[in-house]
Amino acid sequence: DQQVKQNSPSLSVQEGRISILNCDYTNSMFDYFLWYKKYPAEGPTFLISISSIKDKNEDGRFTVFLNKSAKHLSLHIVPSQPGDSAVYFCAASEPSYNAGNNRKLIWGLGTSLAVNP
Amino acid sequence: DTEVTQTPKHLVMGMTNKKSLKCEQHMGHRAMYWYKQKAKKPPELMFVYSYEKLSINESVPSRFSPECPNSSLLNLHLHALQPEDSALYLCASSQDRQRNQPQHFGDGTRLSIL
Numbered sequence: 001d002q003q004v005k006q007n008s009p010s011l012s013v014q015e016g017r018i019s020i021l022n023c024d025y026t027n028s029m030f031d032y033f034l035w036y037k038k039y040p041a042e043g044p045t046f047l048i049s050i051s052s053i054k055d056k057n058e059d060g061r062f063t064v065f066l067n068k069s070a071k072h073l074s075l076h077i078v079p080s081q082p083g084d085s086a087v088y089f090c091a092a093s094e095p096s097y098n099a100g101n102n103r104k105l106i107w108g109l110g111t112s113l114a115v116n117p
Numbered sequence: 118d119t120e121v122t123q124t125p126k127h128l129v130m131g132m133t134n135k136k137s138l139k140c141e142q143h144m145g146h147r148a149m150y151w152y153k154q155k156a157k158k159p160p161e162l163m164f165v166y167s168y169e170k171l172s173i174n175e176s177v178p179s180r181f182s183p184e185c186p187n188s189s190l191l192n193l194h195l196h197a198l199q200p201e202d203s204a205l206y207l208c209a210s211s212q213d214r215q216r217n218q219p220q221h222f223g224d225g226t227r228l229s230i231l
Contacts, residue, residue, distance in 0.1 A: 041224070043222035043224045044160065046220070046222075049219055089159055104162060105162070108159065
């Protein structure tokens with residue numbers, strides 16, 4: 001079962017407009033959330049993250065919003081640019097409580113964003 | 118530009134070959150990861166090294182053998198792979214495996230098994 005869900009496989013937006021990518025999660029223990037962007041033939045690029053003690057984090061054109069009660073986060077890109085066209089992955093992790101565990105990332109399946117000129 | 122460097126970028130090998138994938142980072146990160154990614158899927162965790170010790174093996178078949186010679190280098194030794202092992206192999210690093218720090222990825226090695 002998918003603990004991190006990105007329900008929109010694809011999204012198309014006009015250049016200059018806002019892109020909103022959504023992510024839902026089921027595990028209430030998740031306390032750190034990340035967004036990655038991936039171009040074909042490249043590795044994922046870290047975009048922005050948010051800790052569960054916050055509800056918003058902003059970095060330039062990228063803003064991530066976290067609604068813990070709804071177990072929902074979203075990535076806003078304003079203004080969208082053609083170079084933003086890529087697959088966007090949402091990922092989450094929970095604390096590890098002993099030395100043998102790692103803070104693993106749990107990934108969504110990705111949303112393919114197309115920004116049209 | 119990625120700060121995690123992976124070589125080679127592409128590798129084609131037969132099922133009886135032995136080859137190695139290499140990964141290097143100079144960010145002083147103490148956690149390093151190997152992932153496998155198939156087309157249109159998210160990365161799947163394979164191994165985690167923390168302070169040069171193997172911390173996690175996600176039940177990966179023994180035909181994949183990781184090695185961490187020092188804090189900057191991570192290798193993945195391949196032997197007797199199967200066609201279904203064809204994928205993009207990604208290396209990542211993070212400052213510490215337990216803190217809230219993002220993982221930074223290399224561009225991967227595209228592996229094709231004949």
